[in-house]
Amino acid sequence: MTTTLATPAAAPGRAKSVPGGRILLGAAVPLLILGLWWLVTGPLDLFTPTQLPAPQRVLDAGVGLLEDGALFAHVGISVQRVLFGFFFGAVAGLLLGSLLGLSRLADGLLHPTVGAFRAVPSLAWVPLILLWVGIGEDGKVLLIAIGAFFPVFTSVHSALRHVDPHLVEAGRAFGYHGTRLLTTVQLPAVVPPVFSGLRLALAQSWLFLVAAELLASSEGLGFLLIESQNNGRVDRLLLAIVLLAILGKTTDALLGIIERKALKTWA
Amino acid sequence: MTSAPALDQRHSAAASTQPVVPSETVASESLSVSFNDVGRAFDGRTVLRNVSLTVTPGEVLAILGSSGCGKSTLLRAVGGLDEGFTGDIVIGDSAVTRYDERTAVGFQEPRLLPWRSIRRNVELGLPRNLSKAEGQARVVELLELVGLSDRAALRPREISGGMAQRASLARALARQPGVLLLDEPFGALDALTRLKMQDLLLDIHAQTGTTVLLVTHDVNEALQLADRILLLGGRRSDTAEGATVKSLVPVPGKRPRDRAATDLAQLRSELYAGLGVDSR
Numbered sequence: 001m002t003t004t005l006a007t008p009a010a011a012p013g014r015a016k017s018v019p020g021g022r023i024l025l026g027a028a029v030p031l032l033i034l035g036l037w038w039l040v041t042g043p044l045d046l047f048t049p050t051q052l053p054a055p056q057r058v059l060d061a062g063v064g065l066l067e068d069g070a071l072f073a074h075v076g077i078s079v080q081r082v083l084f085g086f087f088f089g090a091v092a093g094l095l096l097g098s099l100l101g102l103s104r105l106a107d108g109l110l111h112p113t114v115g116a117f118r119a120v121p122s123l124a125w126v127p128l129i130l131l132w133v134g135i136g137e138d139g140k141v142l143l144i145a146i147g148a149f150f151p152v153f154t155s156v157h158s159a160l161r162h163v164d165p166h167l168v169e170a171g172r173a174f175g176y177h178g179t180r181l182l183t184t185v186q187l188p189a190v191v192p193p194v195f196s197g198l199r200l201a202l203a204q205s206w207l208f209l210v211a212a213e214l215l216a217s218s219e220g221l222g223f224l225l226i227e228s229q230n231n232g233r234v235d236r237l238l239l240a241i242v243l244l245a246i247l248g249k250t251t252d253a254l255l256g257i258i259e260r261k262a263l264k265t266w267a
Numbered sequence: 268m269t270s271a272p273a274l275d276q277r278h279s280a281a282a283s284t285q286p287v288v289p290s291e292t293v294a295s296e297s298l299s300v301s302f303n304d305v306g307r308a309f310d311g312r313t314v315l316r317n318v319s320l321t322v323t324p325g326e327v328l329a330i331l332g333s334s335g336c337g338k339s340t341l342l343r344a345v346g347g348l349d350e351g352f353t354g355d356i357v358i359g360d361s362a363v364t365r366y367d368e369r370t371a372v373g374f375q376e377p378r379l380l381p382w383r384s385i386r387r388n389v390e391l392g393l394p395r396n397l398s399k400a401e402g403q404a405r406v407v408e409l410l411e412l413v414g415l416s417d418r419a420a421l422r423p424r425e426i427s428g429g430m431a432q433r434a435s436l437a438r439a440l441a442r443q444p445g446v447l448l449l450d451e452p453f454g455a456l457d458a459l460t461r462l463k464m465q466d467l468l469l470d471i472h473a474q475t476g477t478t479v480l481l482v483t484h485d486v487n488e489a490l491q492l493a494d495r496i497l498l499l500g501g502r503r504s505d506t507a508e509g510a511t512v513k514s515l516v517p518v519p520g521k522r523p524r525d526r527a528a529t530d531l532a533q534l535r536s537e538l539y540a541g542l543g544v545d546s547r
């Protein structure tokens with residue numbers, strides 16, 4: 001502590017001047033964890049390989065799966081499921097959220113029903129989906145879409161409900177109504193909250209992906225998890241977890257870039 | 268006619284003090300506003316009653332009254348923002364319509380769209396029937412008029428409160444309203460900025476010639492800007508609920524008036540008394 005306090009002004013100054021300084025800062029803790037992991041499995045030898053394999057073993061497992069092509073297949077199918085599920089869920093959430101957020105009639109008619117569906121924990125739909133759709137590709141994508149739908153719906157709906165009535169009145173006072181009012185005042189006003197909803201929905205999509213793949217699948221990262229557990233391959237299990245973390249973070253960062261672009265134009 | 272400053276003198280007063288030629292693109296056809304027994308009640312509670320007066324084209328009418336007496340309510344009725352009133356309000360020769368396009372409102376808060384530049388916010392006020400080129404020309408001229416040309420590309424949060432109010436004023440003027448409705452437009456500004464905005468409003472009035480209804484709680488502002496002052500409130504002689512026309516007085520002298528003029532002192536203390544404030 002005392003050494004950092006000795007140069008209090010230099011530290012933030014340097015963080016600003018170094019390009020990618022924030023990335024380095026954010027990488028510090030993961031690197032520390034990696035170092036600890038290496039320490040307790042290698043030099044200190046506190047765990048057996050079946051309890052906690054060394055980082056190197058996990059990397060080897062990854063290389064092994066990469067060489068026989070299985071890794072790409074697992075990652076590919078999982079990403080595809082998440083993207084489809086997220087897309088359909090988000091589109092449905094945007095449409096229904098807009099409808100209920102803008103029309104008092106539609107809101108009065110449908111909001112209690114949607115609210116009741118939202119009250120059901122989404123995983124409770126699994127048995128029904130299994131019976132009606134089966135847990136093939138369609139069933140998995142549907143489950144992910146359900147997971148993505150509610151965050152988007154809720155954020156669009158409540159954001160439209162809470163658009164500053166002063167701004168809406170000003171728009172009307174200057175002769176805007178209907179679609180023109182919507183595109184001039186209401187939609188731009190809800191861009192920031194809708195993006196928070198979308199990012200939440202993306203996280204939910206990954207959650208539901210794993211749930212769907214744990215239940216029944218022959219490929220995908222969730223399948224890799226359950227298969228590795230059955231075979232006692234803790235190295236592959238850890239590999240799947242690390243991959244999920246990397247993929248989740250990457251897709252979120254991509255959405256974050258789009259969000260920043262949108263906020264620049266709209267907020 | 269010489270002792271009592273008549274309303275007829277007002278047009279010449281405004282024209283002679285401001286040698287600016289009304290501009291082609293911002294000048295508007297000023298309209299009269301007639302209130303005929305106007306009343307408004309909210310949930311059975313009367314706020315306004317029996318308001319009758321006629322505002323002549325090109326006049327600046329200041330509306331004074333204590334807080335909550337119904338000044339904004341009256342203004343909103345003229346702008347077609349509120350349809351729950353009784354009686355008739357006639358603008359020019361026809362009754363007020365919903366969001367009446369012959370009027371433009373300058374709200375108490377600037378109400379600018381935060382995601383649009385100042386220029387694009389002013390564009391919001393343009394009438395729809397205008398060609399793109401005409402619209403652009405008008406916006407440029409209005410930004411010049413309110414002194415925001417060099418800030419046109421900024422967002423509302425990047426400019427000061429006074430600038431935001433000027434932008435809001437420019438947006439209202441972009442509509443070329445026959446009647447300009449201003450609801451305490453300078454209320455939130457510091458004293459110095461407010462004086463500058465008052466001068467700006469007089470400039471604008473000289474250039475556009477539009478009828479102005481200006482709600483204010485500032486007696487001095489009313490005396491400085493108005494041709495006549497409408498004082499809203501309860502009459503002492505009756506005990507009925509709700510505010511009505513307590514007095515309607517012409518302001519003596521030509522604009523711009525000397526802010527320290529002594530001949531206004533009498534009227535000033537009368538107005539303060541009307542508002543229930545002892546001016547000494």
Ligand SMILES: Nc1ncnc2c1ncn2[C@@H]1O[C@H](COP(=O)(O)OP(=O)(O)OP(=O)(O)O)[C@@H](O)[C@H]1O
Pocket residue numbers: 309314332333334335336337338339340341484
């Ligand atoms: N939409 C509404 N619903 C119910 N009551 C209202 C509504 N609008 C205004 N009122 C009431 O009408 C009265 C007059 O309101 P108004 O806003 O016109 O006052 P004001 O004279 O503009 O006051 P201030 O100087 O504080 O702005 C107030 O008592 C207010 O509570």
Ligand SMILES: [Mg+2]
Pocket residue numbers: 338339340450
């Ligand atoms: Mg008011």
